[in-house]
Amino acid sequence: MTETASPMSSVGRPPAVRPATPQMLSHVAWVTHDAVATAEFYEQVMGMPLVNAFTDPNVPSTGDPYPFLHFFHKMQDGSIVAWFESPGLPTPAVPSDPAYDIFNHLALTVESMEAVDAWMPWLHEHGVETVGPVNHPGIAYSLYFYDPINHVRLEVTYPLDPRWNSNEEFARSAMDEWAQMKREAVEAAPDDPRGQADLIVEMIRAGRARRPGHAGSPEGH
Ligand SMILES: [Fe+2]
Numbered sequence: 208m209t210e211t212a213s214p215m216s217s218v219g220r221p222p223a224v225r226p227a228t229p230q231m232l233s234h235v236a237w238v239t240h241d242a243v244a245t246a247e248f249y250e251q252v253m254g255m256p257l258v259n260a261f262t263d264p265n266v267p268s269t270g271d272p273y274p275f276l277h278f279f280h281k282m283q284d285g286s287i288v289a290w291f292e293s294p295g296l297p298t299p300a301v302p303s304d305p306a307y308d309i310f311n312h313l314a315l316t317v318e319s320m321e322a323v324d325a326w327m328p329w330l331h332e333h334g335v336e337t338v339g340p341v342n343h344p345g346i347a348y349s350l351y352f353y354d355p356i357n358h359v360r361l362e363v364t365y366p367l368d369p370r371w372n373s374n375e376e377f378a379r380s381a382m383d384e385w386a387q388m389k390r391e392a393v394e395a396a397p398d399d400p401r402g403q404a405d406l407i408v409e410m411i412r413a414g415r416a417r418r419p420g421h422a423g424s425p426e427g428h
Pocket residue numbers: 312314362428
């Protein structure tokens with residue numbers, strides 16, 4: 208019998224209350240095929256010490272039978288970039304579009320614009336190609352590169368506005384505008400995703416022309 212939600216199901220129980228907002232990034236984790244080379248890159252090039260590592264014959268949360276090494280590299284605020292190596296996994300599928308390798312990324316805050324600049328020669332000296340630094344007006348100054356072992360896109364960034372992550376009202380209106388543009392594009396070009404994207408390009412450009420100097424929507428980010 209299928210269980211259905213009903214008001215009765217909560218009888219005798221207090222309503223659930225949303226807990227406080229999470230405090231900080233604990234860790235982000237990916238799969239690697241070379242734990243030793245990855246640890247070397249994050250320690251020696253990125254300057255993030257290896258602070259913990261453990262093995263297990265299977266996955267504790269699900270019981271799945273993948274033996275693994277899980278290891279952790281720490282940043283100054285205690286947040287962690289973590290990895291799993293599990294022998295015998297095939298290489299991951301190639302993304303269906305290069306956009307996924309551009310948009311999916313991990314951005315790491317550094318202490319100044321000069322620090323962003325300093326990362327460029329350091330990375331080049333270690334054979335890592337970079338893009339930028341890119342100035343996103345009113346938001347951030349950023350250098351982009353790929354972790355050469357795992358092809359994870361990384362960004363070292365300095366915020367140009369200390370309040371860049373406190374623009375709630377602006378964010379809400381940008382979200383509403385985006386949803387409206389998508390609706391209009393789908394109506395105008397149903398079953399044509401590329402056509403919809405072209406229409407959205409036009410709508411974004413028209414919006415910028417209406418509001419010159421409008422910050423918060425940097426190119427290439
Ligand atoms: Fe970013």
